[in-house]
Amino acid sequence: MVTLPDGETRSDDARVPHDATRPALRAEFLRELLVAPAGPLGRLEVVEESASTNGELARAVAQDPPAWPAPALLVAEHQGAGRGRLGRTWTTPPRAALLGSLLLRSDVPAETLSWLPLLAGLATVRALRATASVDAVVKWPNDVLVPDASGDPSGPLHGGLRKVAGILAEVLPDGAVVVASGST
Numbered sequence: 001m002v003t004l005p006d007g008e009t010r011s012d013d014a015r016v017p018h019d020a021t022r023p024a025l026r027a028e029f030l031r032e033l034l035v036a037p038a039g040p041l042g043r044l045e046v047v048e049e050s051a052s053t054n055g056e057l058a059r060a061v062a063q064d065p066p067a068w069p070a071p072a073l074l075v076a077e078h079q080g081a082g083r084g085r086l087g088r089t090w091t092t093p094p095r096a097a098l099l100g101s102l103l104l105r106s107d108v109p110a111e112t113l114s115w116l117p118l119l120a121g122l123a124t125v126r127a128l129r130a131t132a133s134v135d136a137v138v139k140w141p142n143d144v145l146v147p148d149a150s151g152d153p154s155g156p157l158h159g160g161l162r163k164v165a166g167i168l169a170e171v172l173p174d175g176a177v178v179v180a181s182g183s184t
Contacts, residue, residue: 022095024048025077034073042069049094050076053101054180058172061103070105070176079182092182101180113177116169117142120179124165142167 027046035041050056057074060067078094092099121138128136128146136146144165168180 024095025075030075041071041073043067043072044075045073046075047077049078049080050074050099051079051081052180053079053099054168054170054178057101057103057178058170061172061174061176061178065174068103070103072103073100074103075100097182099180099182101178104177104179105175106177110171110175113169113171116177116179117167120167120169120181121165124167124181128164136164137161139163 025046027044030046031044033039035044047056053074053076056076057068057072060074061072076099079092079097079099081089118138118141121142121144124144125136125138128134128144134146136144139145139161143163144167145161146164148160148162166182168182170178172178
């Protein structure tokens with residue numbers, strides 16, 4: 001059983017085996033690196049399983065806003081019912097992806113927030129290029145693509161590229177924004 005930040009308890013998904021070759025994320029180590037004063041975050045939570053990190057974080061913020069100082073990050077080892085653009089689902093096996101949602105608060109006009117998924121995609125591309133030397137690109141409006149490692153020029157997508165991340169941004173009732181990235 002796993003207790004999520006919003007207090008909900010869930011059992012592990014027995015249908016999808018954990019990847020025993022990948023270690024669990026080291027939550028305390030990540031907090032030491034990423035939470036203030038050492039890092040930029042106000043809070044970081046790592047959970048074993050989440051239906052949807054965006055949904056879980058939005059509910060947690062609605063229930064107890066002061067407990068989630070922005071920027072705050074919720075990361076999951078496994079996501080069973082993630083949401084993508086246009087209501088599509090996004091699921092991953094345990095420890096097979098990097099899944100997280102970031103709470104942001106900004107003074108920018110609400111009408112400019114529609115650019116946020118594209119900007120988050122560009123930031124993801126820049127991070128992949130800078131840290132892993134991966135020739136990543138953004139596919140409008142919210143997908144991050146990389147060259148298909150199989151070498152097949154037809155690849156899963158046109159041009160020999162495959163999707164490695166999707167970005168989803170949601171504006172909360174109080175004006176904060178939750179930006180999710182699901183990466184495989």
